[in-house]
Amino acid sequence: MLAFLVTVGIVSAIAAALAGILVFAEQFISNYGDCTVDINAGTRTFTVKGGKALLGTLVGEKLFVPSACGGRGTCGYCKVKVLEGAGPLLPTEEPFLSAAERAANVRLACQVKIRNDLKIEVPPDLLAVREFTCTVARITQLTHDIRAYRLALIDPPEINFIAGQYAQLLAPVYPKSSEEVYRAYSIASDPRDKKAIELIIRLVPGGICTTYCFEYLKEGDQVKFNGPYGEFRMADTTAPMIMIAGGSGMAPIKCILQHMQNIGSTRDARYFFGANQVCELFEQDWMKQREQTLPHFAFVPVVLRPETEWHGETGLVTHAVERAYTDLSGHEAYLCGSPGMIDACIVVLTKLGMPKTKIYYDKFA
Amino acid sequence: MNLSHEFGSALVVCFAAIFTGNILLTTFLGMCSFLSVSREVKTAVGLGTAVVFVMTCTTILNWAMYWLVLVPLQIEFYRFILFIIVIAAFVQFIEMVIERYSPPLYYSLGIFLPLITVNCAILGAALFMVIRKYTFMETIGYGFGSGAGWMLAIVAMAGIRQKLAVNRIPQGLQGPGITLIIAGLMALGFIGFTGVLQAQ
Numbered sequence: 187m188l189a190f191l192v193t194v195g196i197v198s199a200i201a202a203a204l205a206g207i208l209v210f211a212e213q214f215i216s217n218y219g220d221c222t223v224d225i226n227a228g229t230r231t232f233t234v235k236g237g238k239a240l241l242g243t244l245v246g247e248k249l250f251v252p253s254a255c256g257g258r259g260t261c262g263y264c265k266v267k268v269l270e271g272a273g274p275l276l277p278t279e280e281p282f283l284s285a286a287e288r289a290a291n292v293r294l295a296c297q298v299k300i301r302n303d304l305k306i307e308v309p310p311d312l313l314a315v316r317e318f319t320c321t322v323a324r325i326t327q328l329t330h331d332i333r334a335y336r337l338a339l340i341d342p343p344e345i346n347f348i349a350g351q352y353a354q355l356l357a358p359v360y361p362k363s364s365e366e367v368y369r370a371y372s373i374a375s376d377p378r379d380k381k382a383i384e385l386i387i388r389l390v391p392g393g394i395c396t397t398y399c400f401e402y403l404k405e406g407d408q409v410k411f412n413g414p415y416g417e418f419r420m421a422d423t424t425a426p427m428i429m430i431a432g433g434s435g436m437a438p439i440k441c442i443l444q445h446m447q448n449i450g451s452t453r454d455a456r457y458f459f460g461a462n463q464v465c466e467l468f469e470q471d472w473m474k475q476r477e478q479t480l481p482h483f484a485f486v487p488v489v490l491r492p493e494t495e496w497h498g499e500t501g502l503v504t505h506a507v508e509r510a511y512t513d514l515s516g517h518e519a520y521l522c523g524s525p526g527m528i529d530a531c532i533v534v535l536t537k538l539g540m541p542k543t544k545i546y547y548d549k550f551a
Numbered sequence: 552m553n554l555s556h557e558f559g560s561a562l563v564v565c566f567a568a569i570f571t572g573n574i575l576l577t578t579f580l581g582m583c584s585f586l587s588v589s590r591e592v593k594t595a596v597g598l599g600t601a602v603v604f605v606m607t608c609t610t611i612l613n614w615a616m617y618w619l620v621l622v623p624l625q626i627e628f629y630r631f632i633l634f635i636i637v638i639a640a641f642v643q644f645i646e647m648v649i650e651r652y653s654p655p656l657y658y659s660l661g662i663f664l665p666l667i668t669v670n671c672a673i674l675g676a677a678l679f680m681v682i683r684k685y686t687f688m689e690t691i692g693y694g695f696g697s698g699a700g701w702m703l704a705i706v707a708m709a710g711i712r713q714k715l716a717v718n719r720i721p722q723g724l725q726g727p728g729i730t731l732i733i734a735g736l737m738a739l740g741f742i743g744f745t746g747v748l749q750a751q
Binding site: 193196197200201204205207208211212215216273274276277278301 | 594597616620624637647651655658
């Protein structure tokens with residue numbers, strides 16, 4: 187018995203000694219002191235204890251750099267320019283950065299550790315990103331699996347965004363999910379309405395955030411989102427526009443159309459809305475009204491397999507575009523949808539002569 | 552036993568550990584990182600160097616731990632737990648030191664250190680060192696040789712896989728499947744060395 191206790195004691199003592207060395211090393215070797223992070227040449231600075239990853243530190247400072255993987259270095263969204271103090275590029279970053287990005291000192295914020303003073307540059311829009319607390323003011327069933335959620339802001343009470351941008355909605359821990367996740371949804375509401383936003387959400391089977399929205403979120407509940415994000419917006423030209431988006435991809439297009447009406451735009455615009463069946467069409471009345479209020483706008487719903495009587499366009503949305511145009515070299519295109527749909531549209535549009543630089547899209551996976 | 556004789560036997564043990572008794576290809580230890588980090592020669596060299604370094608140092612440390620602590624106290628049977636603790640503590644410590652004092656080394660080698668803390672080849676080398684009753688000099692040779700052998704195998708594998716990347720492989724064999732087949736063929740090749748040296 188004594189021998190047993192002695193041996194356990196010896197093993198524990200050895201382990202404790204080694205642990206002691208590590209604690210000691212942590213205290214003295216891994217201590218990087220206070221580091222100052224300078225954002226956009228002095229626009230904002232803050233001081234933190236060194237040794238942590240840049241992404242987590244920025245989010246802790248309420249600067250919401252987009253990230254889908256939570257800092258594991260697998261999504262490649264958290265790109266920021268680090269002008270000074272980041273050290274050499276890591277093998278874990280290489281797959282996500284193009285040659286041009288490397289030359290511009292772009293890094294993945296989740297892989298860069300703060301070990302000394304840093305100078306970083308983020309898009310100015312990102313500094314305007316805030317976290318909003320809001321209540322669900324209204325839920326509207328648009329089709330069997332698409333709903334519109336109107337969120338009334340509480341704190342901060344107002345939001346400024348550009349038509350086409352998106353917000354990241356927070357799905358908290360709920361019975362079917364053990365972790366908090368953020369998911370991006372385009373804002374569909376009028377940019378002039380600063381006290382609320384509207385998101386169009388399609389139920390994704392098994393999706394963490396959409397399941398939360400459809401099964402748990404009720405009118406009157408409180409939710410959080412941050413934003414606005416994104417470069418998808420109407421270009422400042424007079425070129426005629428083609429918009430292609432189906433399902434919940436209507437959100438940014440609806441917002442852009444509203445914006446066109448707000449500024450009295452007279453641009454030529456045609457919106458092709460693709461659906462599998464007639465019952466998947468929604469917001470048709472709203473689009474009809476825009477045809478009245480916008481001087482050169484047409485709404486073209488395209489149904490693949492009409493299950494009832496249907497007088498509009500049929501087939502694939504890309505076929506409808508091909509039937510409607512012979513030359514698109516002077517047009518601009520605005521696409522929103524799944525990667526497969528966007529890639530198919532790009533093929534058709536470039537075949538009709540549209541330069542790739544004139545195709546703007548918002549891909550959601 | 553004079554010094555030159557000891558040095559000679561250490562050299563023999565070292566060569567045996569690289570070729571005839573390659574820890575990866577004859578005992579199939581350390582397979583997980585061998586399969587997952589052998590896509591590119593560059594990263595394979597980085598990981599291999601880290602393994603050589605850690606294996607040399609930890610077999611020496613564990614030799615001291617075994618003969619100076621465990622044997623006198625008659626608790627040799629605790630070697631499994633204590634070897635692992637020594638390896639984990641050493642790797643953690645070295646990672647902190649390198650990260651602080653040599654950033655260039657950290658970026659080329661340090662980032663691989665967490666991957667090999669739990670590499671079974673490292674523990675395997677320490678245990679073989681005990682089973683085969685190596686002297687201190689032989690332990691140094693064995694630790695270095697095992698690491699170098701492991702590195703040789705993973706770099707060779709990465710070279711082969713880089714060539715394979717442009718080849719057409721049946722769908723069911725892509726990835727781990729073809730890698731295991733190659734590992735088997737490489738092991739056969741290395742077994743051909745067995746007769747060269749009559750040392751364990």
